[in-house]
Amino acid sequence: MEDGKKKGGIYSRTDASKVNLTDEEWKEVLPKEVFNIAREKGTEWAFTGKYWNSKESGTYYCAACGNPLFVSDAKFESSCGWPSFFQPLTKTSVIYAPDNTHGMHRTEVLCGRCKSHLGHVFDDGPPPTGLRYCINSVILDFEKAQEANEQYQQDKANDKAYE
Numbered sequence: 441m442e443d444g445k446k447k448g449g450i451y452s453r454t455d456a457s458k459v460n461l462t463d464e465e466w467k468e469v470l471p472k473e474v475f476n477i478a479r480e481k482g483t484e485w486a487f488t489g490k491y492w493n494s495k496e497s498g499t500y501y502c503a504a505c506g507n508p509l510f511v512s513d514a515k516f517e518s519s520c521g522w523p524s525f526f527q528p529l530t531k532t533s534v535i536y537a538p539d540n541t542h543g544m545h546r547t548e549v550l551c552g553r554c555k556s557h558l559g560h561v562f563d564d565g566p567p568p569t570g571l572r573y574c575i576n577s578v579i580l581d582f583e584k585a586q587e588a589n590e591q592y593q594q595d596k597a598n599d600k601a602y603e
């Protein structure tokens with residue numbers, strides 16, 4: 441069911457064009473728990489997400505729009521209970537906004553393509569950046585390196601077929 445929703449929506453791992461949907465439209469295309477994080481800036485409980493402890497090699501995509509966000513090479517073991525990265529995939533993968541809610545001064549991290557809320561970035565991370573991108577698992581789609589490579593080979597084969 442989740443896949444069906446994605447296919448009908450704006451989900452794409454190759455289309456970099458910006459996504460601008462209203463909350464009503466997002467509600468139509470996103471599963472409830474994703475909507476809560478992405479659009480209502482919710483936070484999943486620590487140590488409950490599916491990726492906080494994952495060490496698999498691959499790429500993390502925005503679960504709302506498919507934008508590639510992080511690679512496992514930049515993921516590190518953090519005791520905070522959420523998937524933690526020291527840098528995004530590219531400079532434009534994510535955007536930032538000041539967040540002064542809950543009596544704290546934090547920097548919010550949003551998807552660079554669809555502006556979904558991802559999590560926050562803190563300056564207590566490891567080298568080389570010293571940053572800790574603390575991201576909700578719910579808003580991440582993970583693809584193992586092996587699968588991504590197979591998909592790439594398949595796409596290449598398909599491209600050939602069109603030539």
Ligand SMILES: [Zn+2]
Binds near residue numbers: 504507
């Ligand atoms: Zn996105």
